[in-house]
Amino acid sequence: MKRITWLVMALALMLPWDVSANDELLKLQNDDSVWVIPGKNYASTRYSGLNQITTSNVAKLKQVWSFSTGALRGHEGQPLVVNNTMYVNSAYPNHVYALDLTKEGAPMKWKYTPKQDDRAVPVACCDLVHRGVNYVAGKILMTTLDGQVIALDANTGQEVWKQKNADPTKGETMTMAGLVVKDKYMVGVSGGEFGVRGWLAAYNIIDGKLMWKAYSMAPTRISSWRPTSTRRTRTMASAAWAPTPGRASCGSRAAARRGAGTRTIRSSTSCTTRPATPGPGTPPRARATTSGR
Numbered sequence: 324m325k326r327i328t329w330l331v332m333a334l335a336l337m338l339p340w341d342v343s344a345n346d347e348l349l350k351l352q353n354d355d356s357v358w359v360i361p362g363k364n365y366a367s368t369r370y371s372g373l374n375q376i377t378t379s380n381v382a383k384l385k386q387v388w389s390f391s392t393g394a395l396r397g398h399e400g401q402p403l404v405v406n407n408t409m410y411v412n413s414a415y416p417n418h419v420y421a422l423d424l425t426k427e428g429a430p431m432k433w434k435y436t437p438k439q440d441d442r443a444v445p446v447a448c449c450d451l452v453h454r455g456v457n458y459v460a461g462k463i464l465m466t467t468l469d470g471q472v473i474a475l476d477a478n479t480g481q482e483v484w485k486q487k488n489a490d491p492t493k494g495e496t497m498t499m500a501g502l503v504v505k506d507k508y509m510v511g512v513s514g515g516e517f518g519v520r521g522w523l524a525a526y527n528i529i530d531g532k533l534m535w536k537a538y539s540m541a542p543t544r545i546s547s548w549r550p551t552s553t554r555r556t557r558t559m560a561s562a563a564w565a566p567t568p569g570r571a572s573c574g575s576r577a578a579a580r581r582g583a584g585t586r587t588i589r590s591s592t593s594c595t596t597r598p599a600t601p602g603p604g605t606p607p608r609a610r611a612t613t614s615g616r
Contacts, residue, residue, distance in 0.1 A: 345505040348459060351405075358404045361455040361500040369401075388428045392418055400455030400500060403463075405477065408432060410458065415444065415451035415468045421480060433480030443469035443491035447498070448516055455500035457508065459528055464508045466497040472510055472526055484531030488512065488524055495519050507534055 351357055352364035355372045363369050376384070392398065392413035403410040409422040409429065416439060421432040444451060447468055457464040462483055463475040470489025475482060488510060489495035494517025501510040507525040515521065521539040526532065 345503070348503060356404075357406075358402070359458045360503075361401055361403075361457065390420070390422065390429065392420070394418060397450040397452035399452045399498075403456060403458050405458050408477070410456060410463055410477075412453055412456045412465065414453050415439075415447075417453055417465070417467045419456060419463060419465060419475065419480070421477070435475055435480045435482075437465075437467045437471060437473060439467055439471070440469040440491055443496050446491055446494050446514070446517060447496045448513065452498050453500075454498055457501055457503050459503045459508075462528065464501060464503065464528065466499060466501055466510055468496055468498065470495055470497050470512070472497075472501075472508065472524075472531070474508075474528065474531060486526055486531045486533065488526075489514075493517075493519065503528065511539075 351359045394413035396414035400412045407424045411420045419435045422429040472486045472488045474484045489512045494514040496513045509525045524536040525534045
């Protein structure tokens with residue numbers, strides 16, 4: 324079922340924290356010896372400044388080692404490289420591997436496979452894909468198809484915390500990489516083809532506490548609905564399945580965009596921002612795509 328996908332822009336939150344996750348990633352995103360954000364940096368350029376491979380030597384490249392994730396469905400995530408370790412994620416069942424890049428053949432340091440509700444499989448749209456993991460403050464942050472949000476110790480692969488963000492029995496699934504902003508890990512939800520009321524949620528990266536949750540359509544609090552509202556209106560909000568980085572380091576704003584319309588979710592201070600990379604000929608404040616994701 325074709326539906327309009329909302330493009331969600333999650334921007335920097337000006338909340339105090341002794342060791343700012345945002346500051347850590349802002350510094351590391353400029354270090355080409357690592358890759359700590361799925362899109363390389365907050366602008367999602369996906370571009371590395373490394374120059375060892377050139378047009379004159381690219382034809383001489385040879386395979387040194389290979390690695391199989393053990394999953395045969397769609398792989399849409401990209402590896403992260405932090406502290407000489409490569410973190411690789413897979414399609415469902417969402418394996419995460421840590422590979423030691425200091426040793427020949429990049430042997431596995433650890434493997435993590437989350438326990439999941441397999442009822443998510445038949446309601447997942449557009450293959451059982453996964454779009455990547457995030458690194459921050461010594462943790463690997465990830466989502467699962469059945470709606471879990473999980474933090475792993477980057478050194479050991481042990482669970483640090485785990486939260487339930489979505490319910491596959493209601494048609495809700497998760498395939499996004501999410502986005503780290505300051506001390507929060509921001510994720511959305513998929514399932515618009517089942518009438519899911521989309522939302523954006525922010526979890527504290529230290530303990531996994533839900534900091535806030537805001538819906539991508541109509542009032543952000545269910546209690547604020549007027550008696551004249553219908554059940555169909557309350558539930559038929561497009562799913563915010565992919566929080567998208569933008570160019571900003573100011574106040575707090577998360578905006579869900581659909582065509583020329585804008586649904587802005589505010590949790591504190593606001594600021595003026597733009598999407599990271601508007602499509603050719605598309606106004607920055609009027610972007611939309613059609614997708615079944």
